[in-house]
Amino acid sequence: GEDVEQSLFLSVREGDSSVINCTYTDSSSTYLYWYKQEPGAGLQLLTYIFSNMDMKQDQRLTVLLNKKDKHLSLRIADTQTGDSAIYFCAETPLRDDKIIFGKGTRLHILP
Amino acid sequence: EAGVAQSPRYKIIEKRQSVAFWCNPISGHATLYWYQQILGQGPKLLIQFQNNGVVDDSQLPKDRFSAERLKGVDSTLKIQPAKLEDSAVYLCASSLLRTEVGYTFGSGTRLTVV
Numbered sequence: 514g515e516d517v518e519q520s521l522f523l524s525v526r527e528g529d530s531s532v533i534n535c536t537y538t539d540s541s542s543t544y545l546y547w548y549k550q551e552p553g554a555g556l557q558l559l560t561y562i563f564s565n566m567d568m569k570q571d572q573r574l575t576v577l578l579n580k581k582d583k584h585l586s587l588r589i590a591d592t593q594t595g596d597s598a599i600y601f602c603a604e605t606p607l608r609d610d611k612i613i614f615g616k617g618t619r620l621h622i623l624p
Numbered sequence: 625e626a627g628v629a630q631s632p633r634y635k636i637i638e639k640r641q642s643v644a645f646w647c648n649p650i651s652g653h654a655t656l657y658w659y660q661q662i663l664g665q666g667p668k669l670l671i672q673f674q675n676n677g678v679v680d681d682s683q684l685p686k687d688r689f690s691a692e693r694l695k696g697v698d699s700t701l702k703i704q705p706a707k708l709e710d711s712a713v714y715l716c717a718s719s720l721l722r723t724e725v726g727y728t729f730g731s732g733t734r735l736t737v738v
Binding site for chain 1: 655657664665666669717725727728729
């Protein structure tokens with residue numbers, strides 16, 4: 514089946530690292546994504562990882578994929594107020610090209 | 625390059641009325657998607673077009689929702705008649721190829737049904 518689960522809220526102090534976790538059920542997923550959605554805005558593709566990789570780093574962002582446990586995480590180093598948003602974990606199953614989204618994690622930055 | 629354009633930005637209608645949303649994808653993008661995002665949830669795919677043909681409309685409530693993509697460019701999504709539970713943001717996205725990683729999303733149309 515297709516299901517992507519993630520916690521709904523995360524609060525982090527400015528300057529600390531944020532870690533947003535996600536689990537998915539479809540072991541055939543080819544790509545896994547992190548999207549960012551700011552208030553009133555559309556979805557912005559932050560980063561993605563191919564299923565044969567276990568880590569991807571892009572500036573302040575680190576994606577870790579544990580395919581055995583079907584667990585994906587997004588680490589944001591040195592979290593800033595501009596990182597306040599909803600972060601969606603998503604996957605593309607092998608059999609098609611649609612993207613299946615989780616419910617999103619709202620990241621709140623504490624001063 | 626210009627992004628995915630959607631209009632209107634906001635729409636408020638009464639239940640049982642009709643409404644239509646418009647999407648203009650990035651030039652040259654063959655694949656177009658409509659997603660519904662209910663408040664507090666992730667986007668859910670309603671329909672996928674490849675050029676002007678439907679690839680997947682399994683999640684589209686066909687008794688009230690319809691969508692078309694004439695000439696394989698712009699697309700319209702219609703709801704007739706609207707229900708309260710149709711209140712959501714309707715997102716359009718496009719990609720050059722079906723195998724392209726990720727899509728480009730528009731800013732969405734926020735529909736409120738009262």
